[in-house]
Amino acid sequence: MALKLGTSLAALTLALSPTFASAQEEGPMFELHGGAGRTLFGNTLNDSEHYNLGLGMNLTNRWGVEVMGTYFETAFDEGAGFEAEGQQYRLDALYHLADLGEKARPYLALGAGHQILDSQQLMGGEEEDTLINAGIGIKYQLAKRLSWRTDMRVMNSMDNEYTDVAFSTGLSFLFGYSGSKPQPEPEPQQPLDSDNDGVINERDNCPNTPRGTRVDSQGCERDSDNDGVVDSKDQCPGTARQYKVDNTGCPIELSENVSIEMRVEFATNSAEVREAYMSEVKKVADFMNQFDKTQVTVEGHTDNTGAAAYNQDLSQRRAESVREVLIERFGLSADRVKAVGYGEERPTATNDTAEGRELNRRVVAEISTDVTRTKTRD
Template structure:
């Protein structure tokens, strides 16, 4: 078997020869320190390994590396400690142009020395091949990981090795590729002003872009506002000498509550009235009870806040029909309320 020192000299000579005529790269050289895990194909127990490598880029995609690798493992049958030392020359081919994440393929050859404790050392020639990935996380620093197969030409077994490590890149960023010639400048193109939202105001003057087309806008493209009054009326009728709210009026009271919930700044005064039957004082009290009944429905069943509802009884003081007729007295036995508020809405196109 050839002397391992001679193999190391041969590998170094190959590196030196490959450096002749190397073009300027992203970096000039790199040193790599890493660890790994060896899954042996022979009679050694799996173990960790440590490696140190020196790399030389020879083109955009190719790098040559000299690697020294060392590990300690136990023989499976005897338990004897075996120290392994490798020296090899590898070639790495990189895929793609992205320097941040770059996959690569690796292959190479070298010498392995196995030194069992208390025994004579032996040498083997190893071939290796595998795939890996590099990540440039800083200008001069790179993380890499790969998995490789190592085949012994002498003993005909194959190891699997997983490794990871950190590389320092010498001269990274100091050389640059030639700047390409600038593209010819095209003649300026005259662009007509646009009205992107179709509101009739050009984009250059539109201070409210994206306005919906159904709204009227001013000269700056902003929606015109319209203030208007909205209102709702309530009228609840009662039987003679009764303050009970009939179920048939619940939907009308619910409509009033919905209106008040929609416009939260509103308040309502419900006014109770009677016909002229009975004494004035009794009618005053009855009208107040009727107003209170409607107020209680709004608060307790419709969940309107109590401070937004006021109840007032007017007795027979404000008739709306003739108390001398049955129909008139029916019209006068009532509770009424009205709510209105001013709102601002967007003005729409015709």
């Protein structure tokens, strides 16, 4: 009879082999199980031991299916000498619950099957029942490919309305997988932002920025006006980009002295400003327009030809002529321009030659002032 159970179970295994083979190519875990137990019969049979042989396959980390065959020998409790042999064939679904530690895996079972009971007391010698079962069990890994398993099943006959309870234990050999328990998918790691500035570590060029500091896309404190000084140290925010600043973010100012000279020459005994010298006069006007706090004194001079008193008056008229050009032609305010004649008292060249006397017939102006400039970037 045991040989008959093994043959029947082999036939069921071969029937499912295409499914198993296909699944094995994808790397599932198979389980060959053998065990024993005791059945508490709910009909007229005496309680007895049973033997199990099965083949299962885990479809996912939680779900599996299993083909199981059971053999038992018992006797009817009515009368004497009536023994019986029984076989069961089941197809069960197993759902594995959350693991207990690293090796224990509890599970729930639900399935259906067929039972054949063979006895001389039965008419025709055999009785067949359709059974449904539900149960709970646990698997415990003993070695890489070996586990111990025990469970309890409640089996109900759909044909004769009785319920059996079976307790089983045994060993399972595992094959067709890498040998390690399936691991859960690792949770995606969130990028680290150690200083909590909103910029992940791999992009943070300024780690350990104090909390609450406004930072740029590189994790460094902001420099809103791009002057090279961070906002927390910038005492002059909004400085124009072209100006060079100090370590407080304020423009660097430089003090310097600037000056300009003008020389206008005149014809003999003339106080008229010739057009050829207008560019010299304009140069003074442009300088004074740039520096609005400057004032200028226009100095008139002559050579020594003629009486000294006349030359004094001529030099004054020459200075006044240049003054009028600055005011009337170039728009300077009258209170910023003064004219003084020195006659022949201050020659710059000898009066013994025509060339020297021409150099002495002149109007000159010199202006200098201290100004502060904002230093620009290179």
